[in-house]
Amino acid sequence: MTTLSNTDTTALQQIGSLKMCFYGAGSMAEAMVRGLLDRGLTEPEQVSMMNRQNVDRLAELSTRYGVHTSAEDEAKAAMLREADIIFLAMKPKDAADAISQVRELFHPGQLIISIIAGMTIKTLETLIGKPMPIVRTMPNTSSTIGLGATGVSFSSSVSADQRALAELMFQSVGLTAVVEEPKLDVVTGLSGSGPAYVYYLMEAMIAAGAELGLTQEAARELTIQTVLGAAHMVKATGENPAELRRKVTSPNGTTQAAIEKLDANNFSGSVISAIARATERAAEMGAEIERKATS
Template sequence: MKKLVFVGAGSMAEAMISGIGASGLLPGEQMWVTNRQDTDRLKTLKQKYGIKATYDCGMLFKDADAVVLAMKPKDAAGAIEEIKPYLSEGMLVISVLAGVSIEAIERAAEKSLAVVRAMPNTSAAIGKSATALAVNSHVREAQKMLVQELFNTVGLTTIVEECQLDAVTGLSGSGPAYIYYLVEAMEKSAAEIGLEKQTAKQLIIQTLLGAAEMLTQSDKEPAQLRLEVTSPGGTTEAGITILEQHGVQSAFVSCIKEATAQSKRLGHLLGDQLAAANRPL
């Protein structure tokens, strides 16, 4: 790849630029970025990562191999309308727009395109994203491998069917927020049982890291690992009993199902908005 273009300069674009540059996959001068109007943001990214930035679409897309759609989903219709004259059928389009289908992107661009939809999460900022990728029939095997390489620079990637991306959004896309919510509860409880805030934070973080590493290294199911910590009549059993009484596990299941359903609803809404923006007057 000789040139990678980012349309949108938010946190996800920066995470990818940082990861790709740090990995050596592409040097900064081969990455270009634009946004709607925040020139200060573009200047910051240029200085920090040595990339190039412009509002001249002709210059931006000249000889580009791939473009990453990284604007806010609500801005997708206007952005695609502006750049569609520069999207060629040989160009790879990578979308990180939550809820925007491949079909909607092709329809808005008014041409057949090689499109990869990616669902990373905010942990991409530290190189620990769980990213799911879905591709359409125009994506060549070499292009699919390239996109995997790009997202491997910010974490773990897996290929799924596009119909599964709403579930991925509900599970791992929103997943970091569920963990932070749990940590909030643990911090509140720590304060109430008399632990100093910084001490509690360190203990909570190490506990999460240790549990994650156990899940990574062990071939045992999570339920088995939990049972091995839960001695009859012990402290863990007492705590788990309270969680079960409050239906915490069921609440988490409902949480992820509702987030998945909301992803589907937003997808339909965004698809309708793209279609309306592209409809002749």
């Protein structure tokens, strides 16, 4: 096993020599594996994936990516014990039990990266029961196509090299924002749940187009291209979305009429309230997970 270095060796030079184990084999774990392999940051033989009992899923991932998988307890224990980086990617409801069952296999030479929604670093430290460097992340589902947005927080024992490694890995599936851990609830409300808000808007736009006479297919394609183009405009120009909106809102024109209707229904306020509620709910879920994990 390779020990994580605390020297000035760059993350890019280091990462290819490290063994990674994913405990949890869902869509987010797969997105990470695909991103790491597609960017050439590691090779399939350096990656292992495991879950509790879904053998068919493991076989699918092994065939698709060439990574090591196993449903056998002894092999799974070896994967965890020999890993340099362990990704905890199980479902929140299963996480406490799963971690408690394997924590004796963890040791301080490893880096723990959590993709478990709502589980705090403090709760993880309690469950693991020994000092470990822990990275807590909040990715979103767009990571599955390499366009994710991930909030990242670090425990106090994570070294500079380990921080660089974590950021590099999540940059393989999108962009990262390093935040203080309490702000991860805001990241959850904004970008973690954010794709759903955009999909909801798109649903309404498609429905409007169809109700006003377009075919369902035409309404869908026009909506997709409009949202895609708008996002690219913001990124390509670097301009504030409010300024871009003003540029396409001619006085007394169609866009102004539409914006006035949205304002009359408190569109902006509703979005802000929705994100605030999602942020609040993230904190509630974290508290629930902590109570169950430490009771």
